[in-house]
Amino acid sequence: MIQFEKFTLSNGLRVIVHEDNTTPMAVVNIMYDVGARDENPEKTGFAHLFEHLMFGGSINIEDYETPLQMAGGENNAYTSNDLTNYYVQLPAENIETAFWLESDRMLSLAFSEKSLEVQRKVVCEEFKEHYINKPYGDVWFKLREMAYKVHPYRWLTIGKELSHIENATLADVKAFFAAHYNPSNAIMVVGGRVKTAQVRELAEKWFGDIPSGKKWDRHTPEEPAQTAPRREVVHADVPLDAIYKVYHMDQRLSHGYYVADLITEILGGGGSSRLFQTLVKEKKLFSNIDCYHFGTVDKGLLTIEGKLVKGVKMEEAEAAIEEELEKLKRDGISEKELTKVKNKTESAIAFEDMSVMTRCNNLAFYELLGDASLFNSDREKYFSVTVDDVLNYSRRYFDVNNSSTLCYYSKL
Numbered sequence: 001m002i003q004f005e006k007f008t009l010s011n012g013l014r015v016i017v018h019e020d021n022t023t024p025m026a027v028v029n030i031m032y033d034v035g036a037r038d039e040n041p042e043k044t045g046f047a048h049l050f051e052h053l054m055f056g057g058s059i060n061i062e063d064y065e066t067p068l069q070m071a072g073g074e075n076n077a078y079t080s081n082d083l084t085n086y087y088v089q090l091p092a093e094n095i096e097t098a099f100w101l102e103s104d105r106m107l108s109l110a111f112s113e114k115s116l117e118v119q120r121k122v123v124c125e126e127f128k129e130h131y132i133n134k135p136y137g138d139v140w141f142k143l144r145e146m147a148y149k150v151h152p153y154r155w156l157t158i159g160k161e162l163s164h165i166e167n168a169t170l171a172d173v174k175a176f177f178a179a180h181y182n183p184s185n186a187i188m189v190v191g192g193r194v195k196t197a198q199v200r201e202l203a204e205k206w207f208g209d210i211p212s213g214k215k216w217d218r219h220t221p222e223e224p225a226q227t228a229p230r231r232e233v234v235h236a237d238v239p240l241d242a243i244y245k246v247y248h249m250d251q252r253l254s255h256g257y258y259v260a261d262l263i264t265e266i267l268g269g270g271g272s273s274r275l276f277q278t279l280v281k282e283k284k285l286f287s288n289i290d291c292y293h294f295g296t297v298d299k300g301l302l303t304i305e306g307k308l309v310k311g312v313k314m315e316e317a318e319a320a321i322e323e324e325l326e327k328l329k330r331d332g333i334s335e336k337e338l339t340k341v342k343n344k345t346e347s348a349i350a351f352e353d354m355s356v357m358t359r360c361n362n363l364a365f366y367e368l369l370g371d372a373s374l375f376n377s378d379r380e381k382y383f384s385v386t387v388d389d390v391l392n393y394s395r396r397y398f399d400v401n402n403s404s405t406l407c408y409y410s411k412l
Contacts, residue, residue: 010212011207012212013183017191025192027357031364031365036155036157046168061101081152083365086102147404185216188364189364190203230403237412241317241408244305
């Protein structure tokens with residue numbers, strides 16, 4: 001059970017405090033309720049571009065990194081389809097430095113043609129390196145566009161196409177900042193060797209006067225149920241043939257999400273999983289195979305992906321995957337196998353929670369989902385999953401009409 005206290009400033013900034021005196025460090029985590037799904041379909045990649053721009057200095061603080069390093073701190077950030085998260089870790093006695101830096105860039109991020117040009121080049125290079133020039137780099141562009149027809153999960157956080165970032169203007173950037181980067185759209189979690197009274201005082205001092213802004217009013221179109229299988233074939237200069245199969249699953253707060261999470265463990269959770277044991281070790285059809293999902297807030301994709309052993313035919317490999325799925329849909333799993341994957345999942349969660357930084361990040365995420373206290377009930381939700389759930393949800397998720405398949409052939 002993770003202990004925390006929560007209060008809200010008059011401008012709408014939600015503040016969560018997690019005291020932990022076992023560490024000399026403090027963490028300040030600010031999560032903005034904006035991700036790639038909030039972008040204009042004609043101007044994608046902005047949430048990720050902003051993650052870069054936020055480190056370019058504010059009006060009052062030209063260089064974000066130097067004062068933080070002088071205070072013994074380190075920082076980073078990440079963007080997903082659902083959110084953007086910034087976090088700082090530093091010695092607890094220097095925590096005010098983090099409040100000063102984070103509040104100033106929330107209030108007065110510096111915008112200039114020069115800083116935009118610098119970060120635009122960085123993001124464009126990242127786009128080319130990881131998605132255009134890298135083997136299999138276009139896989140998720142194709143899979144997302146195949147699986148989603150109306151929901152904004154149909155594009156990656158890097159953006160739908162390079163031109164959207166290349167053509168981003170200063171006016172576009174300023175409008176995006178005004179719409180999303182404000183107290184009413186943010187959650188701050190402070191953890192480590194801190195006291196709630198101290199955090200309240202610092203939050204009021206540094207964030208209390210920032211105008212609340214307008215809470216982002218999200219109108220995300222719901223993806224209609226898929227009614228027929230979708231397929232695409234690609235030939236490219238990659239070392240091995242590969243197959244990717246995705247299936248729509250339930251959203252983050254539903255019971256079906258927890259069932260799907262355990263199904264990914266059963267099928268693809270490491271060397272003892274069903275797909276690895278049968279298709280890699282026994283039948284030697286794949287050099288590696290995995291099953292996972294992305295933990296998205298809205299309905300996500302349960303994914304199976306594998307690289308074929310040279311000489312193995314795509315049809316044989318796909319048939320072997322289907323055979324394993326049919327086995328799960330027909331016979332389900334035993335209580336013993338389910339208990340094993342539940343225990344493995346609980347251990348992974350417990351190991352993750354050893355880090356103050358991870359706990360702070362998770363508290364922010366559950367608050368974004370609706371309530372930070374959901375963090376403490378997550379494990380029970382995994383343990384409430386039954387063998388009948390696994391059987392029934394497997395039949396629902398792995399329905400052929402719910403599938404999108406990408407066959408990726410090597411030209412080499």
